[in-house]
Amino acid sequence: MTHEKKLKFFLFTAIYLWTSLLCHGQNTAGIRKFIPSSRNAEAAVTEKTLARSVEFLCDSLCGGRRTGTHGGVEAAMWIQRQFAQEGLAVSSLSFPAKPDSSIAGHNVIGFLSGWQQGQERRYIILGAHFDNLGQIAGKTLPGADSNASGVASMLGLAHMFKTMKILGKTYRATIIFVGFDAKEMSMGGSRAMMDAIAKGRLTDPETGLAVTKDKIIAMVNLDILGSTMAPLASGRPDYLLMLSGKRFINQLTSCNNINPRLKMDLCFDYYGSEGFTRIFYKRIGDQRAFLEAGVPAVLFTSGITMKTNKEDDLPSTLDFGILKKRTWLIFHWLDRVM
Numbered sequence: 001m002t003h004e005k006k007l008k009f010f011l012f013t014a015i016y017l018w019t020s021l022l023c024h025g026q027n028t029a030g031i032r033k034f035i036p037s038s039r040n041a042e043a044a045v046t047e048k049t050l051a052r053s054v055e056f057l058c059d060s061l062c063g064g065r066r067t068g069t070h071g072g073v074e075a076a077m078w079i080q081r082q083f084a085q086e087g088l089a090v091s092s093l094s095f096p097a098k099p100d101s102s103i104a105g106h107n108v109i110g111f112l113s114g115w116q117q118g119q120e121r122r123y124i125i126l127g128a129h130f131d132n133l134g135q136i137a138g139k140t141l142p143g144a145d146s147n148a149s150g151v152a153s154m155l156g157l158a159h160m161f162k163t164m165k166i167l168g169k170t171y172r173a174t175i176i177f178v179g180f181d182a183k184e185m186s187m188g189g190s191r192a193m194m195d196a197i198a199k200g201r202l203t204d205p206e207t208g209l210a211v212t213k214d215k216i217i218a219m220v221n222l223d224i225l226g227s228t229m230a231p232l233a234s235g236r237p238d239y240l241l242m243l244s245g246k247r248f249i250n251q252l253t254s255c256n257n258i259n260p261r262l263k264m265d266l267c268f269d270y271y272g273s274e275g276f277t278r279i280f281y282k283r284i285g286d287q288r289a290f291l292e293a294g295v296p297a298v299l300f301t302s303g304i305t306m307k308t309n310k311e312d313d314l315p316s317t318l319d320f321g322i323l324k325k326r327t328w329l330i331f332h333w334l335d336r337v338m
Helices: 003-023 038-044 047-057 070-085 144-166 188-198 246-258 274-282 288-292 320-337
Strands: 089-096 104-112 123-129 174-180 216-222 239-243 265-267 297-301
Touching: 038 144, 038 320, 047 070, 047 144, 047 320, 070 089, 070 104, 070 144, 070 174, 089 188, 104 144, 104 188, 123 144, 123 188, 123 320, 144 174, 144 216, 144 320, 174 188, 188 288, 216 320, 239 246, 239 274, 246 265, 246 320, 274 288, 274 297
Parallel strands: 123 174, 123 216, 216 297, 239 265
Antiparallel strands: 089 104, 104 174, 239 297
């Protein structure tokens, strides 16, 4: 049985059992509500699905995904199709890649509603930039780790949360998935996104109302997430860096300790360097525009390597088993945050 068939069979069985519980007996008022475990979502993300995403984004069709090129548009359209397949409410945001530039960038946005009747609307922005440097001196820079890996993880998380919704899990927040463009052009996509929020131009498709800054719980950025070439300790490829505030750090530590299958080597600064932590967290990531606007933000990364921004940043250099574990752990953390 293929992975897809197994997942469909599992979902059908879970929905059947849930329906049976609701319909069984004369009085269903006393039946305890079935709450699916977050473990149920793990089957939605495999090494194969992550690899397929990275391989497409590194294909010659995308040509290195430089903003404003045909390959960059192909990548944006592909992400849009992936969002639509997950049933997200899809939109886009076009903008000048740089001030006064004729080059247009295109953010791809997908809403997964978590709002419940009677609750205050809250949002989490979960983003990963899909652009890369394109071609330099006639050589294509495929950008497998930077940042096809982050996009693959983001799409995996969309599939995991959609799976949990199908199983009946309810959340307190709507997730706004964003494929950011023009990160390599002074973080143009994330700046355009925050500007749209500040000016009331980002609206919730369910209500038509503006998504305001005060309703955003966190912005989560996935940037360079698939390598095991810069471990925190020798012989420990299962590691993850999280740059964030203390509240979010404590929640991730709790998830990591509870589940020994995902117990990763965690670091909450950039390899112990205060200076590099400040640079990577506050200056050069897509979370910067949100931090400067007062929105709590988180950066997940596996660190830059000697292949970052090189022509040999290829899918074959990534560890998709570890990328899967990182995606799972981020999901369990988000499941708690929401």
